Amino acid sequence: MDVAIIGGGIAGLTTAWLLKRAGKKVAVLEMHRILSGQTGQTTAHLTELLDTPYTTLIQDFGDKGAHLAASSSRAAIEQIASLVESLSIDCGFSRVPAFKYARTDRELRDLVLEVSAARQVGLLASFTKDVPLPFPVKGALRVEDQALFHPREYLLALADAIPGDGCHLFENTKVVEVHDGAPCRVVTERGTVTAQAVVEATTTPLNRVAMHTKLYAYRTYAVAGPLEGPLEAGQYYDSQEPYHYIRTQQVDGVPYVIVGGEDHKVGAEEDTASRFTALEDYAVRHLPVKRLTHRWSGQIIEPADGLPFIGRNVGRRHVYVATGFSGTGMTFGTLAGMVVSDLILGNEDPYAALYAPGRVKPKASAKDFIQENADVAFRFVADRLARPDGHHLADVAPGEGKILEVEGHKVAVYREDDGTAHAVSPVCTHLGCHVHWNNAERSWDCPCHGGRFSPTGRVLNGPALKDLPSRKLPVK
Ligand code: FES
Numbered sequence: 001m002d003v004a005i006i007g008g009g010i011a012g013l014t015t016a017w018l019l020k021r022a023g024k025k026v027a028v029l030e031m032h033r034i035l036s037g038q039t040g041q042t043t044a045h046l047t048e049l050l051d052t053p054y055t056t057l058i059q060d061f062g063d064k065g066a067h068l069a070a071s072s073s074r075a076a077i078e079q080i081a082s083l084v085e086s087l088s089i090d091c092g093f094s095r096v097p098a099f100k101y102a103r104t105d106r107e108l109r110d111l112v113l114e115v116s117a118a119r120q121v122g123l124l125a126s127f128t129k130d131v132p133l134p135f136p137v138k139g140a141l142r143v144e145d146q147a148l149f150h151p152r153e154y155l156l157a158l159a160d161a162i163p164g165d166g167c168h169l170f171e172n173t174k175v176v177e178v179h180d181g182a183p184c185r186v187v188t189e190r191g192t193v194t195a196q197a198v199v200e201a202t203t204t205p206l207n208r209v210a211m212h213t214k215l216y217a218y219r220t221y222a223v224a225g226p227l228e229g230p231l232e233a234g235q236y237y238d239s240q241e242p243y244h245y246i247r248t249q250q251v252d253g254v255p256y257v258i259v260g261g262e263d264h265k266v267g268a269e270e271d272t273a274s275r276f277t278a279l280e281d282y283a284v285r286h287l288p289v290k291r292l293t294h295r296w297s298g299q300i301i302e303p304a305d306g307l308p309f310i311g312r313n314v315g316r317r318h319v320y321v322a323t324g325f326s327g328t329g330m331t332f333g334t335l336a337g338m339v340v341s342d343l344i345l346g347n348e349d350p351y352a353a354l355y356a357p358g359r360v361k362p363k364a365s366a367k368d369f370i371q372e373n374a375d376v377a378f379r380f381v382a383d384r385l386a387r388p389d390g391h392h393l394a395d396v397a398p399g400e401g402k403i404l405e406v407e408g409h410k411v412a413v414y415r416e417d418d419g420t421a422h423a424v425s426p427v428c429t430h431l432g433c434h435v436h437w438n439n440a441e442r443s444w445d446c447p448c449h450g451g452r453f454s455p456t457g458r459v460l461n462g463p464a465l466k467d468l469p470s471r472k473l474p475v476k
Contacts, residue, residue, distance in 0.1 A: 001027050003344060004186045004195035006175050008034030010042075010151065010330055011322045012201035013158045014337025016167070017083070022345050025166035027193055029186065031174045031459070034159050035152060042298065043222050043247060043260050044330050045235050046080060046147035048073040049098050051326035052306035054117035055110075060306060063120070065354055069307060070121040072351040073328075076335040077147050084154065087161060091153035092250060098235040099131050101140035107239040108138045115141045132232035133246075135286050146235055148247060151330060176465055178206055180316045197318045197344050201336065202462050204301050204450055205313065205321045211357060212431075212463065214304040215324055217450025219438075221275045221297045222260035224249070229288025231257055244282055259283040263327075266299065267447025272440035297440055299450055299461065300327050310336045310355040311343060320344070321357055386434075393421055393474045401437035401444065401455060404474060410434070411471045412444055414455035423473045424457035429466035444468065 003019055005012045008030030016026045028034075048070055050057070057066040084093045102108040111127075118125035124144040131140045162169050170190070177187040183194040205211045227248075236246040244261035259282060262275040269275065280292045303309060303324030310332075313321045320343065322336030335351065342349035353359075388405035389395060393413065396402045401414040403426055412426040412435060424444070426434045433448035443460055444453040452460040457468030 001025055001193055001195040003027075003197045003199060004029060004184065004193045005199045005201055006178070006186065006206070007199075007201035007203070008159070008169065008171065009201060009203070010155060010333030011325075011336040011340075012199065013155055013162070014079075014334050015199050015201060015322075015340050016162050016169075016337075017158050018337050018341035019344060020162060020165065020167045022341065024344070026162070027167070027195070028162060028169045029173045029175055029188060029193065030169070030171045033171050034169065035155055042151050042329055043245070043258050044149060044151040045098075045245070045247065045328065046077045046149065046331055047098050047143075047235060047328060048077070048123050048146065048331075049100055049118075049141075049143055049235075049237065050328055051302075053110075053114050054121050054123075055113050056306060058117055058120065061354070066117070066121045068351055068354045070118075070123055072335050072354070073331050074122075075351075076331045076338065077145075079334050079338055080149065080154070080330075081147070083158065084149070087157055089154055089157040091150045091157070093147060093149040093154070094233065095145050095147050096234045096248075098143045098146040098237070099128075099133075099140040100237045100239065101131055101133070101137040102239050103137055105138065111139060111141055111239060118143065131236075132234070133236060133286075134229070134231070134288060148233070148235070148249070149330075150249075174459070174465075175206070178319060180319050182318070184318050197320065199320045199322070199340055199344075200313070201322050201333075201340075203299065204323050204461070204463050206462050206465060211309060211314065211321065211323065212449045214309070215449065216302045216304070217266040217447075218263045218300050218302060219266055219269070219272065219275075219297055219445075220260060220263045220300050220327065221279055221440075222258055222295070223276060223279045223283055223292040224256050224258040224294040225283070225289045225292040227255045227257050227288055228290055231255070231288060244279070246287065257283070257287055257289050259287070263300070265447065266445050266450045267436040272297070272438050276440060299452070300325070300329070301450065302326055305359075308332045308336070308355055309357040310339045311352055311357050314358045391474070396421070399442075400439070401442070403434070403437075406472075406474045409471075411474070412437075412457075412468065413474070414442075414444075416455075421473055422456045423471040424453075424468040425471055426468075428453075428464055429459075429468060430462075430464040435468070 002024040003026045102111040115127045128142045174189045179185040184198045186193045233248045249256045308324040325332035389402035411423045428446040435444035438445045451464035
């Protein structure tokens with residue numbers, strides 16, 4: 001095999017397709033079903049409006065770096081447009097404007113600066129007071145030629161095109177070890193794949209430490225419902241904290257609105273379900289929607305200096321990573337496929353240096369780096385010393401998960417709706433922090449680097465590779 005690609009989301013599938021198109025033999029290894037990871041939770045904005053403002057990118061990466069960030073995002077949107085056309089993919093790809101709007105004078109002052117930074121780096125950006133939203137705003141940064149699509153329809157078509165000509169797509173194939181070398185060895189629960197190169201397209205890298213001090217995991221939420229009044233197709237972002245966004249979507253000819261945001265650090269919210277309530281309130285108060293028929297949440301990985309890490313992993317010869325996409329996973333996931341496939345093929349890539357995982361941008365990352373890693377160190381110690389939620393099975397209601405202390409040891413106990421109980425170790429198999437219960441998703445989430453486990457301890461997403469071991473249930 002030429003390349004083993006771990007992860008069947010947008011970054012993995014795009015990398016696989018671009019390498020296959022160039023004549024390489026690839027194998028995609030997906031732990032569950034394809035698109036079941038963070039790609040399956042996306043709200044799919046294809047945009048040059050990145051989570052890090054262009055005023056900040058110019059300051060931290062210089063005019064040239066900020067230009068490249070903008071032009072690479074544009075290139076990713078055009079890559080999707082070209083694949084939609086060349087593979088005749090019916091995924092509702094459409095060009096729409098994006099608006100970042102201000103509701104207060106203070107937000108407006110920052111926004112005016114951002115308009116001029118966006119224009120400076122080459123976006124088709126302007127300031128407007130004419131924002132097609134059904135509530136008053138002070139003004140907005142408007143960017144032309146952004147895009148919406150149905151990510152699942154697009155990616156299923158891409159996945160269909162991968163098997164054949166020596167290429168494979170393996171689902172339900174969990175990777176347990178990755179060995180760099182010539183060749184590399186990827187050990188899965190179903191056998192070992194040898195390859196000249198390995199790509200970890202796994203939201204967050206699988207290695208033990210190297211990148212994780214520069215990556216911070218956040219939960220994000222979305223709700224959707226049928227529109228009961230007009231809302232112009234587009235992408236809309238507010239400037240608040242926690243922030244919200246709005247986008248339109250046609251579903252079987254019915255116009256829907258999707259509202260997302262209310263992000264928080266993994267493990268930092270006791271009642272994750274309350275974030276859905278907050279989003280639903282926001283949607284009903286601001287938009288012509290009465291019934292929110294869908295809700296889901298996902299995980300985003302924030303990079304320390306504001307841009308993703310894409311390229312050969314630090315200290316590795318043939319292992320590549322693609323991570324830290326913030327809230328722009330579809331755009332950066334596509335870009336990751338472009339950059340990593342260029343690097344593996346030995347092509348000159350205009351964006352590779354900007355996104356190199358080994359780059360050092362102390363000015364850009366220092367504040368968050370210190371704060372976020374202090375938080376990890378705090379969690380590592382504090383959660384071990386924290387008082388348990390109880391001592392008895394009776395302290396855990398059906399449908400809940402709690403940390404109990406039994407015979408001097410902490411156990412993570414979950415009870416199904418019918419009362420059946422499961423007990424696992426609360427110690428995350430990545431680097432040993434204690435997991436927290438996520439009541440909205442019914443999962444055990446690790447606050448340190450975002451590892452997630454099912455109620456019975458199965459790995460849902462990395463960086464952890466091993467399940468949480470079972471523990472003896474408390475007697476009563
Ligand atoms: S300790 Fe790193 S994800 Fe849990």
